[in-house]
Structures are given as C-alpha cells and as structure tokens.
Amino acid sequence: MKNSIxxxxxxxxxxxRGATLVEYGIALFVAIVVGGxxxxxxxxxxxxxxxxAVGAATRSN
Incomplete structure (x- = not known):
C-alpha cells in the first residue's frame, strides 16, 4: 500500500502537463490585465x- 502511494x-x-496549463493561465491573465x-x-x-477638438471648433465659430 505504502509503495503504491x-x-x-x-x-x-x-x-x-498541469504546470504548463497553469503557466498559460497566468500568462493569459497578465495579458488581459496589461491590455485592459x-x-x-x-x-x-x-x-x-x-x-x-470640440472645444476648439466651438470657439472658432
């Protein structure tokens, strides 16, 4: 039992594989925050x- 665990x-x-998925998730989160x-x-x-521009246009008229 101990050996199988x-x-x-x-x-x-x-x-x-799980670590890679977490790394992609973190990279995606950082990209979203920076992009936002x-x-x-x-x-x-x-x-x-x-x-x-609107202020300049109204002053010139």
Whole structure:
C-alpha cells in the first residue's frame, strides 16, 4: 500500500502537463490585465483629444 502511494506521487511529480496549463493561465491573465490597462489609458486620452477638438471648433465659430 505504502509503495503504491509512493509510485503515484512520483508519477504526479514527473507529470508537468498541469504546470504548463497553469503557466498559460497566468500568462493569459497578465495579458488581459496589461491590455485592459493600456486600452483604458488610450480611451481616456482619446476622449480628452475629442473634447479638446470640440472645444476648439466651438470657439472658432
């Protein structure tokens, strides 16, 4: 019994498929967070640019 449990743990320790899946999950999470941050900052800047353009257009008329 003890020997079979040891074999199972050794087999699981050598199997890296789960670790690879976790690494891909972490990489995907980081990409989503970074992408979301960049898009949020880009949208803020774009909104500011449009507001400035509208303000300039109304002042010139």
């Amino acid at each position: 040891r074999k199972i743990f050794l087999k699981l320790r050598e199997d890296e 941050t960049v898009l949020t900052q880009l949208s803020d800047q774009t909104s500011s640019n449009f507001s400035d």
